[in-house]
Amino acid sequence: MNSYIPHTEDEVEEMLKAIGVKSVNELFSPLPQDRRVKTMGLDDPKDEYSVFLKLKELASKNADAQRYTYFMGGGIYNHVIPSAVHQIVSRGDFYTAYTPYQAEVSQGSLQMMFEFQTMMCELTGMGISNASMYDGASATAEAALMAARFTKKDKILVADSLHPEYLQTINTYVSGPQLKVEGVKYDESGTLSIEDLKAKIDEETAGVIVQYPNFFGVIEDLKAIREASKDVLMIVVVNPISLGVLEAPGNFGADIVTGDGQPLGIPMNFGGPSFGIFAIRDDKKLVRTMPGRIIGETVDVDGKRGYVMTLQAREQHIRRAKATSNICSNHALGTLYAATYLSLVGPEGLREIGENNISKSHYLLERLEKTGHFKRKFSGEFFNEFVVETDLNIFKLKRKLLKNNIIGPLDLGMFGGTKSRLKKLLSKNDLLFCTTEANTAEDIERLLSVVEAM
Amino acid sequence: MNSYIPHTEDEVEEMLKAIGVKSVNELFSPLPQDRRVKTMGLDDPKDEYSVFLKLKELASKNADAQRYTYFMGGGIYNHVIPSAVHQIVSRGDFYTAYTPYQAEVSQGSLQMMFEFQTMMCELTGMGISNASMYDGASATAEAALMAARFTKKDKILVADSLHPEYLQTINTYVSGPQLKVEGVKYDESGTLSIEDLKAKIDEETAGVIVQYPNFFGVIEDLKAIREASKDVLMIVVVNPISLGVLEAPGNFGADIVTGDGQPLGIPMNFGGPSFGIFAIRDDKKLVRTMPGRIIGETVDVDGKRGYVMTLQAREQHIRRAKATSNICSNHALGTLYAATYLSLVGPEGLREIGENNISKSHYLLERLEKTGHFKRKFSGEFFNEFVVETDLNIFKLKRKLLKNNIIGPLDLGMFGGTKSRLKKLLSKNDLLFCTTEANTAEDIERLLSVVEAM
Amino acid sequence: MELIFEISKKGRRGFIPPKIDVKPYKINSKFARKNAPKLPEVTEGDVVRHYTNLSRLNYAVDTGFYPLGSCTMKYNPKLNERVASFPGFSEIHPYQDQKTIQGALELMYELEEALKKITGMDAMTLQPAAGAHGEYTGIAIIRQYHRSRRDFKRDEIIVPDSAHGTNPASSAMNGFKVIEIKSDDRGMVDVNELKKVVGPHTAGMMLTNPNTLGIFEENILEIAKTVHDAGGLMYYDGANLNAIMGQVRPGDIGFDVVHLNLHKTFSTPHGMGGPGSGPVGVKEFLKDFLPVPRIVKKKDKYALDYSSKKTIGRVRSFYGNFTVLVKAYAYILTMGEEGIKRASEMAVLNANYLRVAISKLLEVPHNSICMHEFVASTMPLQDKGIKALDVVKRMLDYGIHPPTVYFPLIVHEDIMVEPTETESKDTLDRFIEIVKEIVEEAKKDPENLKTAPHTTPVRRLDDTRAARYPVLRWKSE
Amino acid sequence: MELIFEISKKGRRGFIPPKIDVKPYKINSKFARKNAPKLPEVTEGDVVRHYTNLSRLNYAVDTGFYPLGSCTMKYNPKLNERVASFPGFSEIHPYQDQKTIQGALELMYELEEALKKITGMDAMTLQPAAGAHGEYTGIAIIRQYHRSRRDFKRDEIIVPDSAHGTNPASSAMNGFKVIEIKSDDRGMVDVNELKKVVGPHTAGMMLTNPNTLGIFEENILEIAKTVHDAGGLMYYDGANLNAIMGQVRPGDIGFDVVHLNLHKTFSTPHGMGGPGSGPVGVKEFLKDFLPVPRIVKKKDKYALDYSSKKTIGRVRSFYGNFTVLVKAYAYILTMGEEGIKRASEMAVLNANYLRVAISKLLEVPHNSICMHEFVASTMPLQDKGIKALDVVKRMLDYGIHPPTVYFPLIVHEDIMVEPTETESKDTLDRFIEIVKEIVEEAKKDPENLKTAPHTTPVRRLDDTRAARYPVLRWKSE
Numbered sequence A, B: 001m002n003s004y005i006p007h008t009e010d011e012v013e014e015m016l017k018a019i020g021v022k023s024v025n026e027l028f029s030p031l032p033q034d035r036r037v038k039t040m041g042l043d044d045p046k047d048e049y050s051v052f053l054k055l056k057e058l059a060s061k062n063a064d065a066q067r068y069t070y071f072m073g074g075g076i077y078n079h080v081i082p083s084a085v086h087q088i089v090s091r092g093d094f095y096t097a098y099t100p101y102q103a104e105v106s107q108g109s110l111q112m113m114f115e116f117q118t119m120m121c122e123l124t125g126m127g128i129s130n131a132s133m134y135d136g137a138s139a140t141a142e143a144a145l146m147a148a149r150f151t152k153k154d155k156i157l158v159a160d161s162l163h164p165e166y167l168q169t170i171n172t173y174v175s176g177p178q179l180k181v182e183g184v185k186y187d188e189s190g191t192l193s194i195e196d197l198k199a200k201i202d203e204e205t206a207g208v209i210v211q212y213p214n215f216f217g218v219i220e221d222l223k224a225i226r227e228a229s230k231d232v233l234m235i236v237v238v239n240p241i242s243l244g245v246l247e248a249p250g251n252f253g254a255d256i257v258t259g260d261g262q263p264l265g266i267p268m269n270f271g272g273p274s275f276g277i278f279a280i281r282d283d284k285k286l287v288r289t290m291p292g293r294i295i296g297e298t299v300d301v302d303g304k305r306g307y308v309m310t311l312q313a314r315e316q317h318i319r320r321a322k323a324t325s326n327i328c329s330n331h332a333l334g335t336l337y338a339a340t341y342l343s344l345v346g347p348e349g350l351r352e353i354g355e356n357n358i359s360k361s362h363y364l365l366e367r368l369e370k371t372g373h374f375k376r377k378f379s380g381e382f383f384n385e386f387v388v389e390t391d392l393n394i395f396k397l398k399r400k401l402l403k404n405n406i407i408g409p410l411d412l413g414m415f416g417g418t419k420s421r422l423k424k425l426l427s428k429n430d431l432l433f434c435t436t437e438a439n440t441a442e443d444i445e446r447l448l449s450v451v452e453a454m
Numbered sequence C, D: 001m002e003l004i005f006e007i008s009k010k011g012r013r014g015f016i017p018p019k020i021d022v023k024p025y026k027i028n029s030k031f032a033r034k035n036a037p038k039l040p041e042v043t044e045g046d047v048v049r050h051y052t053n054l055s056r057l058n059y060a061v062d063t064g065f066y067p068l069g070s071c072t073m074k075y076n077p078k079l080n081e082r083v084a085s086f087p088g089f090s091e092i093h094p095y096q097d098q099k100t101i102q103g104a105l106e107l108m109y110e111l112e113e114a115l116k117k118i119t120g121m122d123a124m125t126l127q128p129a130a131g132a133h134g135e136y137t138g139i140a141i142i143r144q145y146h147r148s149r150r151d152f153k154r155d156e157i158i159v160p161d162s163a164h165g166t167n168p169a170s171s172a173m174n175g176f177k178v179i180e181i182k183s184d185d186r187g188m189v190d191v192n193e194l195k196k197v198v199g200p201h202t203a204g205m206m207l208t209n210p211n212t213l214g215i216f217e218e219n220i221l222e223i224a225k226t227v228h229d230a231g232g233l234m235y236y237d238g239a240n241l242n243a244i245m246g247q248v249r250p251g252d253i254g255f256d257v258v259h260l261n262l263h264k265t266f267s268t269p270h271g272m273g274g275p276g277s278g279p280v281g282v283k284e285f286l287k288d289f290l291p292v293p294r295i296v297k298k299k300d301k302y303a304l305d306y307s308s309k310k311t312i313g314r315v316r317s318f319y320g321n322f323t324v325l326v327k328a329y330a331y332i333l334t335m336g337e338e339g340i341k342r343a344s345e346m347a348v349l350n351a352n353y354l355r356v357a358i359s360k361l362l363e364v365p366h367n368s369i370c371m372h373e374f375v376a377s378t379m380p381l382q383d384k385g386i387k388a389l390d391v392v393k394r395m396l397d398y399g400i401h402p403p404t405v406y407f408p409l410i411v412h413e414d415i416m417v418e419p420t421e422t423e424s425k426d427t428l429d430r431f432i433e434i435v436k437e438i439v440e441e442a443k444k445d446p447e448n449l450k451t452a453p454h455t456t457p458v459r460r461l462d463d464t465r466a467a468r469y470p471v472l473r474w475k476s477e
């Protein structure tokens, strides 16, 4: 018995007859019979409520944002999501639709994505946006490949202040075309060392990748970086929710902007799915080397405005081995989250949210410093995250916080085990605190009272 | 600032100019100015997240079925609701629609309600169903009024085993037309005393109201009741979810069937909203005295099948003081829950659910009796509820159960304070246990282990 | 579209219920069902597709403008839906131990407090399930009040002829005679007429204010005095409270009993016709007549109080449409003092803006300042054989929901327009444009109007046939 | 429809964010944004209406039949959506202390176990975000494998000409040369051709089986042996696993690496193009090359293990599309051993039923037993000037989504039909009826086909114009 498969036994019989075979098994005669599966060893089918209960139990073993307060960021953020976002994204008309290949019956998806592209351009200050990549890390890795492809050069400079998992992803992606990745140091302000950057740019350099705000929450000086890297592509990894208060990277001359869309209305989802942002300068040549689906405006035979997937000659289903990327399925549903989120918050709301984030983080830092147990690590201006060194036992601190239903801060020591350059650069006692508009003043007091009781 | 009201200040100015007044306040000049409100004393506006947090906190002060196991019934039941029900009922296309007065743009609502009416007829065995009343109690009270109206008689017999709140509602409703309500006793089986019924039927009797299964969970012998009450209307209050295993009241000759629709896919909702069932024999005269909206099939000018609200000449907007009821808004959304629920479970599923309920209740009774602390109160066959007398301290029992995240059983003593006849008939130590398919065998063991530890 | 029954196939399943994991019990065959109900046999996918596609045939607040007079089809905020679906609200049982439902009781208590402040009343019940149910409750309270004073002769309720049908119907259900009084030529209560009918038989008067024409009863204080002087009580049908909330309170202008429609004024969705919620507020002297249980606060604890002796009893089971109450409460918290006031202001501004524009295209019989709605008439198009119904059916082709028609009954060929505060000037301008085009078409091509709509999923439906040969359920051939 | 930007009005708000309840901080003006982004300024109601109405312009699994070859558009169960939205899954942070995410890790671990059983592989990663991402990962693993053996000359991946475009693209992204081999006249891998190209440069071969024509590669064992003997590895593109799951396992017929498309085979929704999820399974000897972190179980505890030295690294941040994984896991639990088997059986039954019927109406080039899909060609209509595109566009007028067209590239004017197991015979019969009517129309009124669709929200759109004069964002005039 199964509530997803409609076939009655009578129907199966009728259909077999129409096909001219005796049994369903006969249809599998092309298979190597001696390799047929006897049993896979899966469980018996379960009824809906049993599955519900089982998954409820698993979910209950996790600490979640409905029960805990988060002071943890580092790439995924606990923001307030307007209820209307949920109402829209849970419409089957959107989430059970396929890629809009049949444009005439997909105008809902296509127009939404066209609006999304416009919003991304507005946010980033860039001229062209695609309709999403998988996530921020893979989008950034694809940007590295694109930079090499476009410039026909093979060295990529990466700020050491980039999210370590982004760096790891870049490292994987460059191993196919065998590009060289070189790190650029940061200084005591926590921002990229212009000096080191200048020293490392050479003839072979395709581009430089910086994060804005960077992994430490510090806001990079894009103007200075642009000036120091005139002849290479500047690739900026953004936190999109900061762009209501931070100047758009496009206005500093960025060539490519990537980033993770999660802050724009998407739940934390244990890190996925969200979507990858990918935007570029408005440049006809550049766009031909861009990965991912792009939606364009056109007209129908009656002259009515409509939208289609366009510039497909870049893509794998046309260009195959010569495509700008292998990406096929993207993260379209994420663009719906972002489009509805940004429509709801608007320019004013986005600014207010940015100001809220930045005010909270500065207030928290001030209060933490006052306890005498925390010292600010970097002098640079920051957004909603900052690094502090602590003299407290981190293990004990985290345990106490957890007991008080608080998740975070992020222990930067945990990145020591990876191949990341952070290992060398950070001490074991560095903590990355994050605040968003979802943290109330009361939450901050609760955090502090735990700290003060230590 | 408000995210529901679109007017910008410029627009307000423009509109005032177009109207030809100087200020918005001028529009309120017809109001008695000396009575104008200075302040109502409400709070200041709140942002979305603050309201969210406040209501989350209120919700967290309640014990709910996601965290507790329920052995409580008595009119509202914790059943398993298929996920697909939620997907459909949360579509704004349904829940934000108005009453389908403009049939051409309401075929979704209308066809759904027509399907609902059909399902109600199939469940109850009746010929005609309306498109919902408020709830089971008011539907039953309206049935009493209808019976009096139809028969032009003024006495209503009500089984003492009817839900006490239904009786209270009937008592309120009959006070307008000043009908007489008389109780009919039940015997030790827990079912209506046929003898007492016969004794109480007289010339003035319009109808008799019985519940099936009744408030004690016991299944009334509708055949015997029908035979004993040939000349009056038989009104049967059903638990619709029992009708997959119990014979339909229509097949025993019921004239009116009412009941509460909550078990058909509607969350407990603290008792509301659900919807009231109202179905009658297929009788042209009877239908003219029926309350509530009814949907009928028809065709459009092109001969295409379509649906409309029909037989409106009975209703208040046409007939005003002479209408069959004052009901206007009904509980249409509840019919969508029921229509999707019944479509999903189908005849087989409904039977299985019924068998699950009845098996669980009998198993629980057997196990409770084995503990030596509980004695079955009524000998009659029961569905998913039953009454036991206990020698345990009820207060302590309930407290222990609560500590073990168990809600229920229902303490029948609590109905003593009302005007209900139950007061006389039940002892303080009577408990009404309920089981549904949502109670696992494990839940039952947990309940028993608490009992056994007492 | 096919009916769900028409795609059914024996043996298909749409849901697999939990297995019986205890000793199975077979019901006594005497009670056992012989033939299974012929419910649909379909897959989950069939159900989802069927009802998704049906839903797309609907017009809804979530799809467009709904200027339905008397219905206040304002936007239904999504926060409200979300909070109402918290398990702590939607999955609780009405008979749980009161200490396990303190949050629910607190919410109801606080909602009553807020509604008291908004209406100027002294006590509230949240039990009634809709507006008409509130009316029923309120009139029952009035009846009990008179009875409690042993004033048994008061068997009449006065109702203006412009009243909603539920007013006379609710009065009649309570055993009252309904005395209908004619409106004056401005659509208001004719105080002289009123004075003629009040007297020792008057139990009370039901009034909607602003009335169903959208006009504020300017003589309200005199009306109330007249009824009170005769020993009657004043009942406020709160369907139109959206016009005046935050501006003037029914409790301050002579009303003794009021019902509210949370599904109109307080933004809870209509759900294709329900559930609504119709709380009733009363003045202090009527408090004891309210239905039981009442929500009471003792120190910091909330409780259900069944103790009233004078109560009219119950009008339904349990405590009201609780999750609807949650939505209304969330709405009030969001709007606050300032938002509630602004809602009525913008609702009235919108209505007057439309009134002025529409009065240039159609007739507006009472064309002075209106409140949240106004009534226009298509009589100017009568010479082309055009009725109000034709005009509104044609609107469907433009993709908007038309206004209410043929209510109130005192204006010929009327359409009743209530834009609500949640609609923008752009939307109103588009509406005006549509009316203009239709009026022009009425002159140039009246046939096209009479045969409208042309582009809807079905075209004009045969109501007469539906009523004359009722087909009220599906039957297999 | 208007764009959301076109209904924007300065000053409108759609959401009020939390107020700043601590000391406000103003950002250093050096970094401060000068001009606000021109996002829409609209109310919540505007947003809901806009996107609700947009959504209604869409075709979706929830609205109808979707016989898209290669895409496996099966029904997306609602239970899966529900459980994935539990806060315990959707509102958890990837860097939380591992003891606070034991449920999440357990789920991922158990999902890996189940997928191993279904594919016959020995180890899994859930990190890849889609099918192509899985391919990328799998091919990277193959590359690392050869490199780890210091076998640096293997720089070729063999791909049949019927392969999906992602196969060559994923190979190329990994730095491989792509060797395309022609299919034989039955649409299968030509083993002789294969033998010609394998050799010391062969890193591996990518194969979809059943292939994109829906035909099971009968010579699979010989193919695998040929590649293996040459020192290459076999890659299984799992896009078509729905045809054979429970019948035969890629791991048992010679494949070393496999990716799955959870958004095809395991019923998770496509979301207009994503997110998907593309887990990769490998045989024991490749285990250490999998991306980090891996999910490991120690006693009763689950942990993230970053320790592998040979790993290809990461292909994205964090651990994969977790909530998609939750849905797939719920699906596997619901279906169980028996359900998974029945799914492939009914998928194949449906495809063959359609194949036989369609072969009487159009040409089916490889008209023998197919698996879950088959390819037909509209070449018989060519003399009327009808192309496959015309046929599928005409289907839109019948209210169904057409099959895939112009893929695979090896059949002319092809349409590729995959009904999936969740569609009923009634639906298939209706599809056959539609094809029949269209074929008849092609003879009688070919013009009507060429100008189709006629009844969709927009009609045939000008792709050439879109590409030639790209308008990729909205701009205010």
Ligand SMILES: Cc1ncc(COP(=O)(O)O)c(C=O)c1O
Pocket: B327, B328, B329, C070, C071, C130, C131, C132, C133, C164, C166, C167, C208, C212, C237, C239, C240, C261, C276, C277, C278
């Ligand atoms: C003026 C007036 N009174 C009463 C009602 C009845 O309210 P309900 O439909 O909630 O019963 C309405 C509803 O349309 C109304 O407009």
Ligand SMILES: Cc1ncc(COP(=O)(O)O)c(C=O)c1O
Pocket: A327, A328, A329, D070, D071, D130, D131, D132, D133, D164, D166, D167, D208, D212, D237, D239, D240, D261, D276, D277, D278
């Ligand atoms: C055969 C085949 N391989 C690979 C893919 C790529 O999968 P995805 O779109 O998830 O990247 C597809 C998807 O359409 C496919 O059909």
